[in-house]
Amino acid sequence: MSYIKPILQVLSAILIVLFFSNSVSDSALKREYYEIKIYTINGPEQEAKVDQFLQKAYLPALHRAGISKVGVYKPIKTDTTFGKRIFVxxxxxxxxQLSSLLTALDxxxxxxxxxxxxxxxxxxxxxxxxxxxxxxxxxxxxxxxQLPKLGGNITDRVYELRSYEGGTEKLYQKKVHMFNEGQEISIFSRLGFNAVFYGEVLAGRRMPNLMYMTSFDNIDKRNELWKAFGADPFWKKISALPEYQHTVSKSNVYLLNPAAYSEI
Structure with a gap:
């Protein structure tokens, strides 16, 4: 029976490896994914048709497919792209779900x-x-x-979608590190930016890239909070660290109002 002990040892090692592998997989599964669709439109007629499709057909179908809430946004009136884009x-x-949704809709x-x-x-x-x-x-x-906790007039609410591109993959990952381990997210949370999401772009026109969305009661509140962010002592500390220098090669800022039928 001397062969039993080595076999038991091997089995134990395999079980330990499987346990930790499953733990890693479970951890990875606990991060959501997002799709952002950006429609480019050329006028009120196309805008009305896309709005009707989203409100009457697409969002209800996504609900039936298990997605409870969807956000729909349009550039604010002072933006040069006002009336030319719709963000979903x-x-x-x-x-x-990206592929299963296509089958479900079909x-x-x-x-x-x-x-x-x-x-x-x-x-x-x-x-x-x-x-x-x-x-x-x-x-x-x-x-x-997260669903934002906003007050005031719904039509005044501003959602800010930001895109930060990195000059290289390594520099981009340092900016991601700054948000997470560097605790940049904690500044947004402490100051009340009402973040909807933060995420790494896996596929898109601009790579490497990260995107995030914050939300505000109105444009004045948005401006007030960004001023506070720039003056924040902890922000000044981490933004001066050598490892976080030159991590953003290009940034894009989209100031958006929620569509009347937006759910987030």
């Missing part, structure tokens, strides 16, 4: 009926100019999106 924020529990008779005008638009009368899709994985220090 879709939270996903797993990455494979089989959803109610979606096909409600979205018929959009889905069957003729080639010479398209309902949008172009549509971009960005796939994002949530940061580990904010693994799930």
């Amino acid at each position: 924020f879709i939270p996903l529990k797993k990455l494979d 089989k959803d008779a109610a979606f096909q009926s409600a979205g018929a005008e959009y889905l069957n638009a003729p080639w010479d009368k398209p309902v949008y100019v172009r549509m971009e899709s960005i796939v994002i994985q949530a940061f580990k220090d904010m693994p799930f999106h």
Whole structure:
């Protein structure tokens, strides 16, 4: 029976490896994914058609597919892209929902009926100019999106979507590190920025890249909080650290108002 002890030792080692492998996998699964669709439109007619499709067909179909809330946003009136873009924020529990949603929508008779005008638009009368899709994985220090706690008039609310590109993959990862281990997220939280999400872009037109969205009662509150952020002692400390220098090669800021039917 002397051979039993070595076998038991091997089995124990295998079980330990499997335990830790499953723990890592479980941890990875506890971070959400997001898809951001950006519609480019050329006027009120296309805007109305995309709005109707999203409100009457797409969002209800996503709800039936298990996605409870979706955000829809448009550039504020003072932005040069006002009336030219529509942003759609879709939270996903797993990455494979990107493909399973396509199958679900294809089989959803109610979606096909409600979205018929959009889905069957003729080639010479398209309902949008172009549509971009960005796939994002949530940061580990904010693994799930949050519904903002805002007050005041809904039409005054401002959602700020930011995109930070890195000059190299290594520099980009340092900026991601700054948000997480460097505790930049904690500054936003402490000052009351009402973050909706922070995440790493996995696929999109601009790479390497991270994106995040914060929200405010109005534009004045937004400006007030960013002023406080710039003066914050902890921000000044971490932003001066050598390891975080030159981590952003290009930034894009999108100031948005929620659509009347937006759910986030």
